[in-house]
Amino acid sequence: MSAFxxxxxxxxxxxxQASKVCQTVFRHLASAGTITKLDKSxxxxxxxxxxxxxxxxxxxSFPNDPIAGEEDSKNLHGDERKPLRQRILELTNTVLDxxxxxxxLLNAIDRGTHPGGIKGRMWTLxxxxxxxxxxxxxxxxxxxxxxxxxxxELGVMGCPNLPFDLKNQESEKGCLFVAVKGQGxxxxxxxxxxxxxxxxxxxxxxxxxxFCESVESGHSAHGDAAKVAALLGISKPPLRMDSQCxxxxxxxxxxxxxxxxxxxxxxxxxxWDHASGSLLVNxxxxxxxxxxxxxxxxxxxxxLTANTGVVVSHPNIHSQILDAVQKVIVKKxxx
Ligand SMILES: Nc1ncnc2c1ncn2[C@@H]1O[C@H](COP(=O)(O)O)[C@@H](O)[C@H]1OP(=O)(O)O
Ligand SMILES: [Mg+2]
Ligand SMILES: [Mg+2]
Ligand SMILES: [Mg+2]
Numbered sequence: 001m002s003a004f005x006x007x008x009x010x011x012x013x014x015x016x017q018a019s020k021v022c023q024t025v026f027r028h029l030a031s032a033g034t035i036t037k038l039d040k041s042x043x044x045x046x047x048x049x050x051x052x053x054x055x056x057x058x059x060x061s062f063p064n065d066p067i068a069g070e071e072d073s074k075n076l077h078g079d080e081r082k083p084l085r086q087r088i089l090e091l092t093n094t095v096l097d098x099x100x101x102x103x104x105l106l107n108a109i110d111r112g113t114h115p116g117g118i119k120g121r122m123w124t125l126x127x128x129x130x131x132x133x134x135x136x137x138x139x140x141x142x143x144x145x146x147x148x149x150x151x152x153e154l155g156v157m158g159c160p161n162l163p164f165d166l167k168n169q170e171s172e173k174g175c176l177f178v179a180v181k182g183q184g185x186x187x188x189x190x191x192x193x194x195x196x197x198x199x200x201x202x203x204x205x206x207x208x209x210x211f212c213e214s215v216e217s218g219h220s221a222h223g224d225a226a227k228v229a230a231l232l233g234i235s236k237p238p239l240r241m242d243s244q245c246x247x248x249x250x251x252x253x254x255x256x257x258x259x260x261x262x263x264x265x266x267x268x269x270x271x272w273d274h275a276s277g278s279l280l281v282n283x284x285x286x287x288x289x290x291x292x293x294x295x296x297x298x299x300x301x302x303x304l305t306a307n308t309g310v311v312v313s314h315p316n317i318h319s320q321i322l323d324a325v326q327k328v329i330v331k332k333x334x335x
Pocket of ligand 2: 041
């Protein structure tokens with residue numbers, strides 16, 4: 001049996017079940033059931049339920065593995081939140097074999113509070129990455145990764161709204177991406193277990209590239225990305241997309257570069273926003289670094305405290321992209 005075969009199959013099932021919950025929520029209630037967290041970001045019943053589903057499934061097979069997940073139950077307590085809790089519970093129980101009660105639900109969500117770090121085995125989970133995309137009915141991803149001693153070993157991403165073939169409007173939506181370190185990168189449809197290998201598109205000059213970036217200019221500096229593109233002679237418009245679906249798209253050749261350039265806010269990226277995507281990129285033959293060319297360091301806790309921004313591209317052009325990014329950013333820093 002290949003390395004991490006059990007983890008791979010449990011993670012795929014967990015991500016598919018959580019993705020189902022997200023699809024149900026979107027069909028039935030869209031923005032109802034949304035609350036705003038302290039950092040002003042939105043969280044929905046689907047985020048909580050997806051985290052409860054995945055944490056419960058992981059606990060069954062790997063009871064000793066800690067989980068660093070985005071959500072926690074602190075906004076779900078008290079009488080006022082009872083209807084929200086009930087909705088999350090109902091949703092969660094639609095996909096679990098053994099139903100939870102309210103207490104078990106809150107405990108399952110709070111299994112995700114691990115502080116992270118360099119030692120041992122842990123999972124990191126973003127139950128819905130790109131909540132803004134989810135609320136708009138656009139792209140979002142359910143992202144789960146296994147990290148051992150600070151190294152990402154396995155990544156699984158479910159992208160319920162992503163077409164299997166981005167160029168074909170009729171193409172079936174619902175793609176799952178999976179990578180195990182040293183075993184390659186693959187995608188499959190939600191509807192079939194058959195996996196197909198994926199690769200970065202070959203490219204010899206950055207000027208031929210399509211780059212992708214966030215839809216949200218508050219998450220990634222669009223103006224700086226436009227300057228980088230101009231320096232590189234890129235003439236194609238950017239592919240704007242929410243969530244780690246961007247990692248999936250570059251990994252299967254829909255686009256060639258992913259730029260996540262720091263905004264003026266002092267935001268530090270979370271490990272669950274990049275762990276599965278970074279492994280997928282590496283296994284699909286791409287290069288990923290921060291804007292200074294440093295590898296992403298997943299060993300420092302729940303956040304990527306040693307990194308600034310993200311740059312992904314084919315290895316043939318990575319140093320040229322970094323040069324352009326640094327010209328734009330350093331110029332701005334010196335103003
Ligand atoms: N100020 C911010 N800067 C960068 N990323 C952010 C910021 N606020 C939230 N995020 C996270 O950015 C990711 C979305 O990236 P993108 O804009 O590329 O879709 C999400 O993980 C989102 O969290 P969440 O998981 O809550 O949606
Ligand atoms: Mg969030
Ligand atoms: Mg996220
Ligand atoms: Mg999230």
